[in-house]
Amino acid sequence: MPKLKLSGVSKAYGATVALKRGDLEIDGGEVHVLIGSNGSGKSTLCKIVAGSVRPDAGEILLDDQPVTVSGPQAARALGIGIFYQELSLAAHRTVAENISLPDLPMKAGIFVDREALASRAARYIALFDGVTGDGFSADATVETLRADQRQLVEIMKALAAETPVLIFDEPTSALDRAQVDRFFDILRDLKAKGRSIVFISHRMDEIFAIGDRVTVIRDGETVGTRRIADIDPAGVVRLMVGEQDELAPPASAPPAANHTGAGSVLGVKDLSGRGFANMNFEVARGEILGFGGLHGQGQSSVLRAIFGATPPAQGAITLNGKPFAASSPREAIRNGCAYVSGDRTRDGVVHGRPILENVTPIHYLRDRLFLARPSALRDKALPALQALHTKFATLSHPINSLSGGNQQKVVIARWLIDRPDVLLLDDPTKGIDLSAKADLFALVRKLAEEGVGIVLYSSEDAELLNNADRILVFNGGQVTRELTGTERTRYNLYQAAYEAA
Amino acid sequence: MMNATLLMEFARKPLVIALLLIVALLVLGEALSPGFASAQQILRLLIVAALLGIVAAGQNLVILGGREGIDLSVGGVVSLSAIIAGNLMNGMDSGIPLAVLGCVAAGALFGLFNGLGVTLLRIPPLVMTLGMLGVLQGLLVVIRQGIPSGRAAPALSNFVSQPFLFGLPGIIWLWIVIGVVMAWLLGRTVFGHRIYAIGSNEQAAFMAGVPVKLVRIALFVLSGVFAAIAGICLLGYSGSSFANVGEQYMLPSIIAVVFGGTPLSGGKGGYTGTMAGAVLLVILQSILTTVNIDESGRQMVFGATLLVLMLFYGRGRAMRA
Numbered sequence: 167m168p169k170l171k172l173s174g175v176s177k178a179y180g181a182t183v184a185l186k187r188g189d190l191e192i193d194g195g196e197v198h199v200l201i202g203s204n205g206s207g208k209s210t211l212c213k214i215v216a217g218s219v220r221p222d223a224g225e226i227l228l229d230d231q232p233v234t235v236s237g238p239q240a241a242r243a244l245g246i247g248i249f250y251q252e253l254s255l256a257a258h259r260t261v262a263e264n265i266s267l268p269d270l271p272m273k274a275g276i277f278v279d280r281e282a283l284a285s286r287a288a289r290y291i292a293l294f295d296g297v298t299g300d301g302f303s304a305d306a307t308v309e310t311l312r313a314d315q316r317q318l319v320e321i322m323k324a325l326a327a328e329t330p331v332l333i334f335d336e337p338t339s340a341l342d343r344a345q346v347d348r349f350f351d352i353l354r355d356l357k358a359k360g361r362s363i364v365f366i367s368h369r370m371d372e373i374f375a376i377g378d379r380v381t382v383i384r385d386g387e388t389v390g391t392r393r394i395a396d397i398d399p400a401g402v403v404r405l406m407v408g409e410q411d412e413l414a415p416p417a418s419a420p421p422a423a424n425h426t427g428a429g430s431v432l433g434v435k436d437l438s439g440r441g442f443a444n445m446n447f448e449v450a451r452g453e454i455l456g457f458g459g460l461h462g463q464g465q466s467s468v469l470r471a472i473f474g475a476t477p478p479a480q481g482a483i484t485l486n487g488k489p490f491a492a493s494s495p496r497e498a499i500r501n502g503c504a505y506v507s508g509d510r511t512r513d514g515v516v517h518g519r520p521i522l523e524n525v526t527p528i529h530y531l532r533d534r535l536f537l538a539r540p541s542a543l544r545d546k547a548l549p550a551l552q553a554l555h556t557k558f559a560t561l562s563h564p565i566n567s568l569s570g571g572n573q574q575k576v577v578i579a580r581w582l583i584d585r586p587d588v589l590l591l592d593d594p595t596k597g598i599d600l601s602a603k604a605d606l607f608a609l610v611r612k613l614a615e616e617g618v619g620i621v622l623y624s625s626e627d628a629e630l631l632n633n634a635d636r637i638l639v640f641n642g643g644q645v646t647r648e649l650t651g652t653e654r655t656r657y658n659l660y661q662a663a664y665e666a667a
Numbered sequence: 668m669m670n671a672t673l674l675m676e677f678a679r680k681p682l683v684i685a686l687l688l689i690v691a692l693l694v695l696g697e698a699l700s701p702g703f704a705s706a707q708q709i710l711r712l713l714i715v716a717a718l719l720g721i722v723a724a725g726q727n728l729v730i731l732g733g734r735e736g737i738d739l740s741v742g743g744v745v746s747l748s749a750i751i752a753g754n755l756m757n758g759m760d761s762g763i764p765l766a767v768l769g770c771v772a773a774g775a776l777f778g779l780f781n782g783l784g785v786t787l788l789r790i791p792p793l794v795m796t797l798g799m800l801g802v803l804q805g806l807l808v809v810i811r812q813g814i815p816s817g818r819a820a821p822a823l824s825n826f827v828s829q830p831f832l833f834g835l836p837g838i839i840w841l842w843i844v845i846g847v848v849m850a851w852l853l854g855r856t857v858f859g860h861r862i863y864a865i866g867s868n869e870q871a872a873f874m875a876g877v878p879v880k881l882v883r884i885a886l887f888v889l890s891g892v893f894a895a896i897a898g899i900c901l902l903g904y905s906g907s908s909f910a911n912v913g914e915q916y917m918l919p920s921i922i923a924v925v926f927g928g929t930p931l932s933g934g935k936g937g938y939t940g941t942m943a944g945a946v947l948l949v950i951l952q953s954i955l956t957t958v959n960i961d962e963s964g965r966q967m968v969f970g971a972t973l974l975v976l977m978l979f980y981g982r983g984r985a986m987r988a
Contacts, residue, residue, distance in 0.1 A: 475874060496876040505874065513874045516867045518935050523860050527875035530857045538857050580875065 167230055169194045169362040170215070170246075170331055175224030176386075177210050181599070184210040186386035188224065192331070195360045197353055199373045199394070202383035203406055203627060203660065208366060211383065212333050215364075216248040217241035228331075242268065247329035249320055249337050255308045262287035262304040265322045290322040293352055297344045313340040321349065325356075332356070333364040338372060350376045368460050370399045370664050384408055403660045431486055431619035432588045434472070439479025441467035442643040449588065449619040454610065456634025457623035458649075459663045463640035465623040469590045473505040474498040486587055499531055504586035506578055508593035508625075514577035515565055522547055522561040525580045532584040550582040551575070555605045571602025578606065589613060591622045595629065607633055627659055639663055681928025681936075685943035692950045700957045710835070712949050714827065717842035718904060719919055720945035721897040724845055725778075725890030726920040727941045729792070731853075732886045733866030733933030739796040740781060741894040741920055743803025744774050745913025748898025750810055753817025753908035760822040770895040777803065778891025782884030800917075807911065819902045827903035838900055842942075845893075849938035862886065867934030918966070919948050922973045931977070 168191045175188040185207040192198045202208045213219035215226070217235035226233055228244055235241050241248070255264050262283055263270075271282035287304045302315050311319070317340045324332060338346050353363055353376055367373055373380060374394060381391040382405040389405055430448040437445040442464030449455045457465040471479045474492030483490045485501055492498035495505065507513035516524050525547040526538070544561055551558070554575040558568055565573055574594065581589065591610070595603045610633065614620050624630045630637055637649040639662035647662035649655075696703035722741050729736045748770040755769050756762030777799060784795040826837035853859035861882050864872040873879050897916070902908050921931075926944030929936025948969075955965045 473874075494876075495874050496878060499876040507874065512868075512870055514871050516864045516871055516875075518867055519860075519863055523863065526860070527864060527872070527877060530860070531876040535857050538855055538860055540855075 168192060168227075169229065171227040171230075172211070172215065173225050173227075175211065175214055175221045175226070177214065177219060177221050182597075183386055185214070185221075187388065188214070188383070188386075189388040190215075190364075190381055191391065192362045192364060194330075194362050195357050196378040197357055197363045197365050197376050199377035199380040200364055200366045200383065201368075201373065201380060201402065201406065205625065206383045206406075207386040208383050209335065212248065212335050212364070212366065215241070215246060215331075215333060217246070242327060242329065245330040246333070247324050247327035247331065248333040249324040249335060255316060255319060255323075257309040258307060260305050260307055261291070261302070261311075261319055261322075264308055264319050265290055265326050267323060268327060286326060287322075290326050293325070294318055294322070294345070294348055297342075297348045314342060314345060317341055318345065325352070330360075331362045331364070333366075335366045336368070337365075338367060338369070346372065368664055370402070373402070374399065382406055399665070400661070403657060403664065406660055407656045429487070430484075432472075432621070433482075433484040433487075434468075435482040435484075437468070437471070437479050437481030437483065439467065439471045439481075440476065442471075442479075442640075444644060445481065447638060447645070449621055451617045451619055452614050454614050454620045454622055454633055454635050456630040456637035457621065457640060458627065458630050458634075458637045458659050459640035459646075461625055463663075464643035465640050466592050467643075469505065469592045469621065469623060472498070473503060473590055475505070496531065499528060499586075502587035503590070504528075504581040504588065505590040506574075506581070506592065506594045508596035510570075510574050510577050515573055517566055518564055520562045521551075521558055521565050521568070521576055524565045524576050525550060525561075525583070528580045529583040546583045547579070550579040553582055554579055554609055569599070571598035574598050575602060575605065578609070585616070586618060589618050589620045591620065591624075593623055593625050595624065595626065603629070627656060631656060631659065641665070681926065682940045682943055685926055685928075685940060685947050689943065689947050689950060692947065692954060696950065696954045696957060699954065703953070703957065712953060713839055713946065714836060714904065715952075716946045716949040717838045718897055718901055719916060719923060719949060720842055720942050721845060721900065722894050722913075722916045723920040723923040723941050723945050724849055724938060725893030727849075727924045727927075727929055727936075727938050728862065728886045728893075729890045730921075730924050730929055730931060731862050731866045731933050731936060732883050734869060734883075735792055735931075736785075736866070736883070736886070736933055737792050737796065737921065737931070738781065738887065738890045738894075739793065739917055740777065740799035740803060741890060742911075742914040742917040743800045743807070744777055744891050744894035745898040745901060745916050746807055746908075746911055747777075747803055747810075747913075748774055748895040749902040749905075749908035749912050750807065750817065752823075752899045752902045753819065754814055756817070756820040756823065758818040758820060760820045763820050763823060766820075767899060770899050771892055774891035774893075774895025774898075775888050776891070778888035779884065781891070782887035785887065786880040786883050804911070817902075818907045819905075823899070823903035824906060827900055838903075841900075846938060846942055853937055858882070858885070863934060918969050918973065919945075919952075922969060922976065923948055925973065925976050 170192045172188055172190040175185065177185045188207065188211045190200070190211065200208050200211070210219060214221045215235065217237045217240050226235060233244055235244065235246070256267060265287045266283055271279040271286065273279040284304060291298065291304060298318060299312065299315055301310065308316060308319060317337065321337055324334065338349065341349065356363060365376060377394045379391055379393050380397065380402060382389045382402065384406055389408065429451065431451050432449040434445050434447050445468055447455065459465065467476065470476045472483060474494045474497055478491060478493060485503065490501060492501065492503065498505070522540070522543060526543050529535070529546060547561060556572050556575040556579065558572065565576055568576065578594070595606060607629070610620060610622070622630065622634055631654055634654070637654055637659065638645045639647040639649065639659060641663060649658055693704045702708060722745060726738055726741060729738045751773055752766040752770050755766035781796050781799055784790045785792050829836055831837040832840060853862065861872065861877045864875070864877055865879050865882055869879055898913060901912060905912065923944035924941050925931060926947060927936065927940025927942070929941065952965055955968060960968070
């Protein structure tokens with residue numbers, strides 16, 4: 167009898183289906199690995215189990231009893247604990263307090279029982295004795311700790327709940343080797359005690375080191391469950407890729423020809439900075455260079471560093487053959503560099519302002535304008551918006567009156583009035599509809615044909631495979647593989663992304 | 668149905684609300700004290716409103732720039748400017764150009780300090796400008812011990828109180844010009860669009876190449892300059908300068924901006940509404956005086972007005988979300 171069983175669980179946000187049909191079966195005394203590519207729905211599945219997301223349909227059985235997990239509190243009461251990927255610690259409180267945060271020991275109903283708090287903390291800190299690093303103690307405040315130490319606190323907090331079912335959503339991302347080994351010892355110990363553990367990780371070596379069974383999710387559907395003993399890493403990748411394996415060149419249109427004769431428009435040599443190291447690549451005029459790999463492996467950081475949005479990195483960048491080191495986006499823009507962020511709400515949209523004002527800022531800067539004459543600006547803005555088939559009532563309507571996809575089109579249109587030499591796309595289609603995506607990539611191709619050098623980072627593998635002439639796969643802040651020509655297959659992409667860094 | 672909705676939308680615009688309230692308050696004033704809404708009296712109210720409105724222009728710019736932008740030092744700059752102007756002209760028309768130059772320079776300088784503190788040292792505007800107000804108040808005490816208060820030049824007094832064109836004194840025309848310039852600046856210049864951009868989404872503005880710090884410093888400088896201009900006019904209104912004459916402008920300048928539809932969070936609104944807000948506040952103040960409420964009572968009413976306004980706008984935002 168499985169400890170926890172999910173069958174046919176689904177969840178949609180509006181028109182976006184996050185999880186189509188999630189099935190998962192976990193026994194007592196096993197470490198069950200959950201794996202799937204970016205946006206496949208595994209996080210949604212975990213959140214449903216943990217009660218922070220309510221499913222639209224499906225059934226959850228705990229000890230063969232149907233249950234409704236109405237919230238995080240209810241999940242704890244049912245005996246389900248979760249380690250969240252996004253750390254959820256109170257920065258100004260001590261390690262001891264954080265470990266007991268969800269369930270502070272009380273005296274007389276109102277006072278925190280200091281002794282119980284300390285002894286409970288000591289118990290879990292002792293588990294990691296010797297690998298916690300300098301400055302780690304029960305009395306240290308969390309804000310003084312390093313990233314790996316914070317992650318340990320988060321793990322201790324999850325362990326302290328002592329729930330029969332434990333979910334770890336990427337618990338090892340910041341840990342070093344010794345810490346991971348100790349953590350795995352603890353997991354084996356818990357397994358021996360009959361606990362059920364769900365483990366999400368993108369590191370193939372870890373999965374094979376600790377897992378008993380693996381369940382693969384693809385495009386919101388559970389594809390299958392295998393015993394780790396019966397499968398190898400290549401087999402897991404094949405499950406993740408599915409039937410459409412050997413898709414090399416895109417079905418839609420061939421990538422723009424690589425104008426090698428025109429020379430490189432952007433050159434990056436030995437570039438290192440926060441979150442990435444030893445970047446070496448060149449982008450030719452008319453080329454679309456793809457950045458692939460798992461989320462947050464340094465792709466965004468590299469693009470933002472080139473654009474001058476983050477503190478300068480070490481290394482050399484050339485733009486049109488000339489040395490280029492932008493200390494601000496302003497400088498980068500003036501030199502013909504363009505950047506589109508996928509987080510339009512934060513980096514792109516000037517909320518509450520007219521569409522026109524959202525299209526013109528780059529034009530102001532590149533043409534060193536002082537006056538904003540509406541009639542002249544309209545003549546510039548309209549063609550740029552039309553090139554993307556942007557739907558809007560009038561230019562003076564606020565940008566917030568548009569759909570997400572159309573807002574992103576407005577943000578992109580601002581780069582079309584004065585043509586850039588290099589266009590950096592940082593996951594530009596996040597959260598926009600399919601037709602907007604199609605319009606966007608049609609434009610990107612056209613820009614490439616006109617000689618713009620393009621770097622495309624996308625968290626959607628299909629977008630990369632369909633549009634990039636060449637793909638650099640990122641893993642742990644480094645480029646671990648370059649895929650060119652017929653190597654650009656989903657299988658190769660996954661294999662490079664998931665292999666141990 | 669459609670018309671009703673449009674009417675509702677129209678009636679919800681801050682400018683319309685302010686104008687309706689102005690009419691209502693004038694009627695109320697007339698009822699309380701016949702003659703309150705006479706042409707002569709309304710003209711006097713407009714002159715007082717112009718003084719407040721000029722200070723509020725700078726306040727408006729700083730608030731539009733967002734990131735908790737606010738200038739609490741405007742009152743101090745008004746006082747300082749009135750004293751500098753009084754001493755430089757000392758009752759003589761020939762001293763006016765130098766006085767204007769000196770005051771504007773002083774206002775710009777203190778605004779520059781505010782701007783540098785807020786951008787380079789990352790001091791919150793509330794703290795920075797409150798500190799600057801303290802500095803200015805101390806400075807005023809020192810100045811007053813050393814030099815006489817000074818007198819307004821006749822031409823300046825005439826500019827503020829005597830009819831100049833179409834029966835309106837020069838200060839009203841100055842205010843109208845400032846109103847037109849502000850509308851042009853905010854709506855028709857790149858600088859204006861950049862103010863809205865940093866006020867609405869500073870990160871997006873930065874990513875689009877807006878020199879965020881430079882714009883914000885300019886806003887504080889402009890606020891100092893507007894306060895300095897108001898200080899000169901205030902000298903003309905009162906004849907001679909006395910310390911802390913400008914202190915009364917701090918809170919009302921903020922209220923006028925908020926009344927006019929520019930939220931304290933910045934990024935939207937404009938100066939036309941602020942002008943209406945200034946007129947509204949001056950009428951309110953006048954009514955309070957008419958019914959014999961003293962200065963402390965008026966301050967309480969102003970403070971409460973700001974809180975009620977915040978409540979009103981806060982609710983509006985919550986309902987839209």
